[in-house]
Amino acid sequence: MAWDRIRKTPQDRAGACLDDYDGCVTSFSWTQARALLDGLPKDGLNISYEAVDRHVRAGRGGKLALRWIGRDDEIRDFSYADLAAQTNRFANVLKRFGVSKGDRVYSLLGRSPELYVAALGALKNGSVFSPLFSAFGPEPIKARMAIGGARVLITSEAFYLRKVEPWRRELDSLEVVLLTECSANPPAGTEDLGAAMAAASDAFETVWTAPEDMALLHFTSGTTGRPKGAVHVHDAVVAHHVTGRYALDLHADDIFWCTADPGWITGTSYGIVSPLTNAATMIVDQAEFDAERWYRILQDQKVTVWYTAPTAIRMLMKLGADIPKRFDLSSLRLIASVGEPLNPEGVAWGMEAFGKPIHDNWWQTETGGIMISNFRSMDVKPGSMGRPLPGITAGIVERRNGEICEITKPMAMGELALRPGWPSMMRAYLHEEERYRKCFAGGWYLTGDLAMRDGEGYYWFVGRSDDVIKSAGHLIGPFEVESALMEHPAVAEVGVIGLPDPAAGEMVKAYVALKSGIEASEALRKELLGHARKRLGPAVAPKDIAFRQNLPKTRSGKIMRRLLKARELGLPEGDISTLESEER
Numbered sequence: 229m230a231w232d233r234i235r236k237t238p239q240d241r242a243g244a245c246l247d248d249y250d251g252c253v254t255s256f257s258w259t260q261a262r263a264l265l266d267g268l269p270k271d272g273l274n275i276s277y278e279a280v281d282r283h284v285r286a287g288r289g290g291k292l293a294l295r296w297i298g299r300d301d302e303i304r305d306f307s308y309a310d311l312a313a314q315t316n317r318f319a320n321v322l323k324r325f326g327v328s329k330g331d332r333v334y335s336l337l338g339r340s341p342e343l344y345v346a347a348l349g350a351l352k353n354g355s356v357f358s359p360l361f362s363a364f365g366p367e368p369i370k371a372r373m374a375i376g377g378a379r380v381l382i383t384s385e386a387f388y389l390r391k392v393e394p395w396r397r398e399l400d401s402l403e404v405v406l407l408t409e410c411s412a413n414p415p416a417g418t419e420d421l422g423a424a425m426a427a428a429s430d431a432f433e434t435v436w437t438a439p440e441d442m443a444l445l446h447f448t449s450g451t452t453g454r455p456k457g458a459v460h461v462h463d464a465v466v467a468h469h470v471t472g473r474y475a476l477d478l479h480a481d482d483i484f485w486c487t488a489d490p491g492w493i494t495g496t497s498y499g500i501v502s503p504l505t506n507a508a509t510m511i512v513d514q515a516e517f518d519a520e521r522w523y524r525i526l527q528d529q530k531v532t533v534w535y536t537a538p539t540a541i542r543m544l545m546k547l548g549a550d551i552p553k554r555f556d557l558s559s560l561r562l563i564a565s566v567g568e569p570l571n572p573e574g575v576a577w578g579m580e581a582f583g584k585p586i587h588d589n590w591w592q593t594e595t596g597g598i599m600i601s602n603f604r605s606m607d608v609k610p611g612s613m614g615r616p617l618p619g620i621t622a623g624i625v626e627r628r629n630g631e632i633c634e635i636t637k638p639m640a641m642g643e644l645a646l647r648p649g650w651p652s653m654m655r656a657y658l659h660e661e662e663r664y665r666k667c668f669a670g671g672w673y674l675t676g677d678l679a680m681r682d683g684e685g686y687y688w689f690v691g692r693s694d695d696v697i698k699s700a701g702h703l704i705g706p707f708e709v710e711s712a713l714m715e716h717p718a719v720a721e722v723g724v725i726g727l728p729d730p731a732a733g734e735m736v737k738a739y740v741a742l743k744s745g746i747e748a749s750e751a752l753r754k755e756l757l758g759h760a761r762k763r764l765g766p767a768v769a770p771k772d773i774a775f776r777q778n779l780p781k782t783r784s785g786k787i788m789r790r791l792l793k794a795r796e797l798g799l800p801e802g803d804i805s806t807l808e809s810e811e812r
């Protein structure tokens with residue numbers, strides 16, 4: 229059944245954190261939002277304090293903060309008091325190694341309890357935390373640790389040996405490596421995290437941090453160049469907190485499951501910080517996606533708010549709406565999705581499978597938190613991302629004669645832009661002043677996404693304005709993939725694009741021109757796929773490679789990815805006036 233609007237009843241609105249959108253937008257101020265948190269003496273603010281210790285101080289220490297479900301179904305529970313004690317221990321471990329305020333602490337871990345303890349413990353120590361996705365291969369890891377000047381790395385012994393040790397000598401800044409799942413004799417230059425934790429005290433005073441002190445470093449990808457380190461400060465917690473309330477309707481008695489991995493910003497902002505500042509109970513599943521398992525978790529853990537992604541929804545859809553009906557999912561109050569377009573079919577499927585719409589929302593690594601959302605109290609228009617959060621001014625803009633102009637005509641396409649000034653906005657791309665500055669013009673932050681706004685103020689996603697690829701919800705920079713393939717001795721040129729894929733949204737495909745005298749063959753194709761996978765890891769590596777004699781290039785020698793894509797998909801080639809003549 230198709231829906232053009234899913235109406236919300238007074239019942240749907242009852243008890244919603246945001247029950248009156250227009251009223252809330254009018255009365256909202258970031259100053260008031262900040263007052264919902266405790267802060268530290270002398271106008272200080274620390275994310276970890278607000279997420280954990282604040283609740284212990286207020287007598288809520290016994291409350292379940294984190295329920296961790298292991299791959300083998302083992303359950304480990306952490307109350308707020310347990311989390312406080314564990315993060316204190318971790319902060320003491322850092323202190324013992326002389327790691328202090330501003331130092332960069334990286335993690336390369338699956339969704340293990342240590343990841344959550346390390347994130348919050350590092351912040352408590354005033355250090356900057358940067359989580360890396362565990363499916364990255366050595367190249368993306370090395371690039372990100374080098375850019376951020378990693379001083380500490382928390383990882384497993386297996387990851388260390390495979391993904392870090394081979395190049396460690398090249399990164400002078402890396403002084404401390406703490407290992408989980410560590411053998412009796414840790415490799416040279418590493419320490420057993422478990423032993424260090426056991427030896428540490430569980431008392432620690434949160435290091436004083438100012439709201440503008442750097443807290444989190446999340447990497448994102450552009451079309452060209454190295455990954456960009458988006459710098460977020462402790463003040464971001466104000467946005468994490470209120471957007472969790474407004475967009476995800478988080479209440480203190482909620483059981484919240486964010487399925488994103490903390491290696492990506494959704495898994496940190498909403499998979500760690502937001503549920504904890506809101507004193508909810510969060511579920512963490514160590515295992516990878518599995519439809520039956522997910523329904524079972526929703527049922528057994530009595531999840532009330534579920535934050536997931538279109539990729540997962542598509543996979544669930546593929547298996548049909550009968551399976552969820554075999555489970556008791558009556559605890560579910562709100563389902564939300566983020567990361568890629570959620571098409572109207574996905575929303576309709578939510579109605580069929582759960583009797584509830586899936587609430588799409590939109591944001592980016594740069595924005596640090598949800599900016600546009602469908603709210604529990606508001607009608608859902610399937611296919612729309614919803615409306616701007618209170619405190620957020622969005623617009624559709626275009627460049628006219630070099631000036632940025634707002635387009636107010638309903639459903640006219642332009643670039644989605646936001647008025648800067650909310651607390652979780654990135655403060656910099658680390659060491660990339662110029663790239664950061666280019667994101668702003670005419671008093672707007674330009675998102676790089678194309679969108680439209682309808683007469684009721686709902687936003688509709690159209691596409692990206694650049695060549696960046698979104699695969700399984702993960703942003704992949706084509707340049708990073710091209711660079712890894714270029715390292716192979718047989719390769720002369722590479723262009724990497726995303727092609728539509730029914731499951732992943734987009735699939736990474738590489739077009740390779742070989743050096744003269746080298747024959748294209750199936751064996752070489754496999755070798756290149758293997759090479760890329762080894763260097764980049766399965767999350768980033770191309771799924772397919774095609775050989776070409778030549779790649780379409782501009783006269784200045786830049787590979788025209790857009791044209792590769794148009795040709796592959798049989799679409800109009802658009803403006804090819806800059807194409808090199810012999811290629812036409």
Ligand code: WT7
Binds near residue numbers: 569589592689698
């Ligand atoms: C890009 C940001 C999702 C936040 C954390 C990951 C795309 C995001 C939607 C949506 C269509 C979406 C945009 C955006 N995107 N949400 N609801 N509908 N597209 O952030 O990895 O920095 O990716 O994801 O293109 O710019 P990210």
